[in-house]
Amino acid sequence: MKISEVVEALRAEFPALSVSKLRYLETEGLISPHRIGNGYRRYSQADVARLRFALTAQRDEYLPLGVIRERLEDMDASASAPDPAPVARVVASRGRAVEGADMSLEDLRALTGASEADVNELISAGLIAADARGRFAPQALRITRLALEAARLGLPLRNLRSVRTSAERTADSIDQATRPARRRSATAAEDSATRLAGLIGELHGELLHLAVRALS
Template sequence: MSAASARRRPVEHETVDVDDDDAEPWPRGVSRDPKMKISEVVDRLKTEFPALSLSKVRYLEGEGLIAPYRVGNGYRRYSEADMERLRYTLTAQRDEYLPLSVIRQRLAELDASPQAPPPQPSPIARVVAADGRTVTGATLDAASLARHAGASVAQLEELISIGVVAPDTRGRFDARALGTVTLALRAHRLGIPLRNLRPVRTAAEREADVIDAAVQHKRQRSSTAAEDAATEIAAVLAELHSALLHQAISALE
């Protein structure tokens, strides 16, 4: 039984309950209340999968790996169970290099087995957790951020100085900073000096201004509609940026 066929479409804010646990798709015992927007799902998984994007989540949906709900206005809403299926898929791709067809089959087997094991805790959550708290909502000091990202103190200081990451008023960093620093170091290992990432940050801020201007009229009517529209525009601009970048690189050859 697929995830999509085992679910009914709820109205917004409705909690979905399944009486027969055996009929419930994997993972069982995990909330199926569709409360999260796609941007929230990406933010929560970015620490584990720094390259994750909105378009990648949509692609995996199109391939049948996840099946988010569509609520009144047509926007996707995700549950904790959806996020665990997404984490399972991304982990299998990253760690086992499995094609989606094999991952899809594995998920189908988990759906069909009443004895299927629960989802495993995130490795990064185990590493970053403090006092038994998961990484979600936790913050890191500079030393912890550098250690978990594999950065030197000097490298982290340089990234702070050019605004790629920024501490809060207490000098601490949110979980998203770990993914950002990890990506910056990957770029550095590929030959880009960290100081050259300043224009990348500036370009992102300019794109954010473009998006903000585009959704201003929606923000006056509904903050939720504005946020959803901003998420959609950001995904389109990210794909456009990628296409233009590849076009520019081809022109150099």
């Protein structure tokens, strides 16, 4: 399903759901839709089931997203328990890593081809980090792949620290811009922050391409 189709399918149950809210839940690690060649998201029925579970817990139990994510992770990691319908697993019961789930260092290396030195370099640069259990969030997978591709094209991994610093500065600016909205509505502030992040990301890309063309 396309992202707009997912919103339409769930809107009767969750009238406040929006495309930006859906993207925000993805950045929080609750879902990990498949990306097709042009980068567009495609959602499976399992993704929709996980969304329904998360949105219901948020609406009916007033749970923060961190707690909801932990519940999903516990369900995913419990190989002996029956499938927690309607929530589909994202980790195979035999322990095989799949994309869209938290992963160990070994899983991350297996899925990206990174060496242990590569991973340590990315951790040192602040691009990825393991949690208290030594596991990496799903976003670490794409970050690692992008970083390795940049390194293959001649940009050392250690030089990517500036990218992380730039992202953090931009996030601070977005936080300041959406702070007034947060006092009125946390959901509205999340939507605004997500839209701003997307716009600034596109703007940064355009300016970067202009700057690179100016080098020639």
